[in-house]
Amino acid sequence: MPINTGDTAWLLMSSAMVMLMTPGLALFYGGMVRRKNVLSTIMMSFACLGLVGLLWVLFGYSLAFGTDHAGIIGGFNYLALNNVGQDPSSIYASTTPHLAFMIFQAMFAIITVALFTGAIVERVKFGSLLVFSVLWLAIVYLPTAHWVWGSGGWLAKFGVLDFAGGTVVHINAGVSALALVMLLGRRRGFPNDAMEPNNIPMVVLGAGLLWFGWFGFNAGSALTSGGLASSAFVATNTAAAAAAFTWMIISWIHKRPTVLGTVTGAVVGLVAITPAAGFVTPIAGIAIGAIAAVISYYGMVLLKIKRGVDDSLDVFACHGLGGIWGALATGIFATVSVNAAGADGAIMGNWMQLLKQLVGVLSVGGFAFVMTMVLGKLVDKVMGFRVGQVEETVGLDISQHGERAYGGFLR
């Protein structure tokens, strides 16, 4: 097919918007930690732009989207961008240059790795995190992305729907985050010491950038710039609004309507609509977003307050639970009237789709959990995954990076 300039412009713009989500995530996470760990938390996200951005063009894209091998993994035919050029791919995004599709996908891989770091901030050793990230990308992300999105991937063939990465990005990151928390343990002092966020306005700025970038994430995943992109765009905004509003009300019922809670709600709504955005009607975004906020809120209460699990920035509750709900909600609310390439869900009488979605959740979630445990154990054995007591007490900004976020008396 010839290149469509409108589609190409939108896909490149969307790639840039998704790129901006990673620095946005850095601010979102960075504002929530104590002031001695701001930079290290920001770095865990920002470093992914450097690390994963390289790995993706060298071998990542090829193993995720290259020629299929048994539905499990891609091939070596796109290694170092071989055969990925200015002409459209014959398989993916056939109206835009192959390079545009490749770089759009790169941004997803980058932010997925950045996402799980939020669970283990304030105690993880930076060098070990980088090594783990390389292994995790290669052994967890690339296969699962291939299963769901790759041509010939077994979950794609089975009929699992994931419009923009609810399973590949959010369940993957959320479940892996939980495994990492179980592996590394709590921060020193948790839950007895007050761990005050250092800068909530920074969290809000980060959430705003995430919301903005998410239009590229979801509407960009249409890979075209017409009606489907518009539908996904509106569904995305609607779900974020519903979830932000719902979280605000829940927080108000319990005590006060917090800013931190409201922006968290927005992000949870965006997570939940991600797999569904291009398969459901925009108005279904209200139910998907609102229910996501309820699940994530009470998931957090159960996990963090009741069980004392120190998933520090609630990655499992936001992305794991939000992603699982979103994947299942896709199986409930999907309709071919929105996207002929999709399927009907339970509300259209097709309960099988919900079952398929469940298979997607269990296979990707289960694989991510087990492999993260194995890889994490390996990294811990070889180089230690956690910083020492003194380094943790001093803070990771100084002990890991030799910097501090806020200067002292010398102006």
Next chain:
Amino acid sequence: MKKIEAIIREERLDAVKKALEEKSYFGMTVSEVSGRGKQKGLTLQWRVGEYRVDLLPKLKIELVVLDEDVAPVIDAIVRSARTGDAGDGKIFVLPVEMAVRVRTGDRNEAAI
């Protein structure tokens, strides 16, 4: 010479400054401090749940005065900083061995 250290509520600073100015006491050093007394502090909210912050922001005013000025200065601070609620602060008076004005090298009474 005595040094008066007064821990006061942030919002009473202007009133305290005015009360001291009216008695012609101008020099002072003010710093932002955190502290706690018998009151229990604040309860703040995380995304879910709460945490307690027991060190509250206060201001510390420091001024060095002649012995005979201690009583009127304390009186001015107490009157202007008081709200009657818990958390109004404390005043401490300490002896001062020497004072030096950096610009001239003047000592003691001439320096304050």
